[in-house]
Amino acid sequence: MPTPHYGQPRYRAIADELRGRIESGTIPPGALLPTESALTAEFRASRGTIRQAIALLREARLVATEHGRGTYASPWRHEGSSDGSSRTETRQRQVDADPELAALFAVEVGTALVEQQSVTRARGAVGEVIRTYRLLRAEQ
Amino acid sequence: MPTPHYGQPRYRAIADELRGRIESGTIPPGALLPTESALTAEFRASRGTIRQAIALLREARLVATEHGRGTYASPWRHEGSSDGSSRTETRQRQVDADPELAALFAVEVGTALVEQQSVTRARGAVGEVIRTYRLLRAEQ
DNA sequence: AGAAATTTGTCCGTATGTATC
DNA sequence: AGATACATACGGACAAATTTC
Numbered sequence: 036m037p038t039p040h041y042g043q044p045r046y047r048a049i050a051d052e053l054r055g056r057i058e059s060g061t062i063p064p065g066a067l068l069p070t071e072s073a074l075t076a077e078f079r080a081s082r083g084t085i086r087q088a089i090a091l092l093r094e095a096r097l098v099a100t101e102h103g104r105g106t107y108a109s110p111w112r113h114e115g116s117s118d119g120s121s122r123t124e125t126r127q128r129q130v131d132a133d134p135e136l137a138a139l140f141a142v143e144v145g146t147a148l149v150e151q152q153s154v155t156r157a158r159g160a161v162g163e164v165i166r167t168y169r170l171l172r173a174e175q
Numbered sequence: 176m177p178t179p180h181y182g183q184p185r186y187r188a189i190a191d192e193l194r195g196r197i198e199s200g201t202i203p204p205g206a207l208l209p210t211e212s213a214l215t216a217e218f219r220a221s222r223g224t225i226r227q228a229i230a231l232l233r234e235a236r237l238v239a240t241e242h243g244r245g246t247y248a249s250p251w252r253h254e255g256s257s258d259g260s261s262r263t264e265t266r267q268r269q270v271d272a273d274p275e276l277a278a279l280f281a282v283e284v285g286t287a288l289v290e291q292q293s294v295t296r297a298r299g300a301v302g303e304v305i306r307t308y309r310l311l312r313a314e315q
Numbered sequence: 316a317g318a319a320a321t322t323t324g325t326c327c328g329t330a331t332g333t334a335t336c
Numbered sequence: 337a338g339a340t341a342c343a344t345a346c347g348g349a350c351a352a353a354t355t356t357c
Contacts, residue, residue, distance in 0.1 A: 044325060070341060081327045086342085103335030103341055127239035127249075139294060139301045149205070149250050154279060161279045168304040171205040171250055181332095184344060210322060221346045226323085242323055243353030 046087035049078050053088065057097055057108045065110040068098065124154045129171075136168055147171050186227035189218050193228065197237055197248045205250040208238060264294045269311075276308055287311050 056062045069077065074085045089106055092098045100106040130150045137144040153165040196202045209217065214225045229246055232238045240246040270290045277284040293305040 046325080072341080082342095083328090084326060087325085100342070101335085102333070102343070105335095105341065128241060136304060139304055141301070161281070162309070164276060164279055164308040166306045166308075168306075169250060169302070186344080212322080223347085224345060227344085240323070241353085243321080243355075245322065245354095 045078075045080055046084045047091065049074070049080060049085065049088035050091040052078075053092060054095075054097060057092075062108045064108050066108050067104075068106045068108065070105060124156070125151065126154075127151045130168075140168075140170055142170070185218075185220055186224045187231065189214070189220060189225065189228035190231040192218075193232060194235075194237060197232075202248045204248050206248050207244075208246045208248065210245060262296060264296070265291065266294075267291045270308075280308075280310055282310070 053062075053068065057064075062068060068074075068089075071082055071085050071089075074080075074088075075082050078085065089098065089100065093100060093106075097109055098106050099109060128150055129147050132140065132142055132144055132146045132148050134144050136148060137146060140146070140148070149169045149171060151167045151169075153167075155162045155165075193202075193208065197204075202208060208214075208229075211222055211225050211229075214220075214228075215222050218225065229238065229240065233240060233246075237249055238246050239249055268290055269287050272280065272282060272284055272286045272288050274284050276288060277286060280286070280288070288308045289311055291307045291309075293307075295302045295305075
């Protein structure tokens with residue numbers, strides 16, 4: 036079997052499917068998710084891929100896992116707003132300084148900067164994008 | 176070879192070792208870590224285990240990974256309040272959405288966005304520049 | 316411009332360890 | 337003790353992004 040992940044990797048698709056079940060109440064708060072081996076059968080994915088999907092949900096605090104017991108849907112459901120689906124994704128990359136940034140940092144145009152971008156989503160829609168720029172080496 | 180992980184799993188021990196190198200400056204801020212394959216050779220662990228260790232460091236924001244490039248030691252210094260001689264200038268203006276922002280906000284390229292820029296200076300030198308983007312019409 | 320090499324990303328299958336039921 | 341379920345670890349294969357030649 037090859038490894039085709041066109042557009043979106045499988046573990047993310049699986050995580051989205053499970054997220055849907057949790058948010059829709061198909062899997063109620065506090066209930067156990069299907070076991071990893073049940074999920075491998077259902078999605079016909081390897082256990083590693085299933086675990087990657089669950090890791091995503093765990094990072095988003097949507098589930099909690101206990102060693103020999105299983106993975107639970109999180110029982111707490113109150114994250115500021117009524118729906119609690121606001122989330123932040125962060126990414127870091129290197130960019131070249133544009134003229135304005137170069138002037139601010141007192142470096143030459145094109146100098147490498149670190150850009151950290153945070154995207155805040157609420158109800159699926161992007162609320163705000165925050166980009167933070169720093170020098171590669173903080174010469175303090 | 177069995178899988179003995181008495182007390183502490185291997186991936187955590189490896190992560191601790193790498194963390195030490197970063198915090199001690201053996202791997203300076205912004206520098207590339209050894210490649211995954213180099214680390215498999217050094218620690219004689221499988222690539223999966225190495226990747227698990229790096230994932231721990233990434234969660235702790237100690238490193239950042241870029242596809243095809245490598246994993247960098249994070250260039251931050253802890254934002255201590257020891258000094259107090261830092262100040263922030265803020266400015267707001269209207270900009271056109273570049274392709275990336277347009278995609279995030281699900282609008283057309285060139286759509287007007289509000290950009291708020293904060294420049295933090297310490298001892299005269301710019302420490303970081305933060306740009307926050309929002310839609311003009313907040314449907315909130 | 317394009318091909319090759321490098322490096323991280325995804326996915327599979329298997330085996331064994333450890334905690335819980 | 338036995339069965340079940342998650343945790344750790346290995347090895348291999350191919351995909352995708354980047355860099356190098």
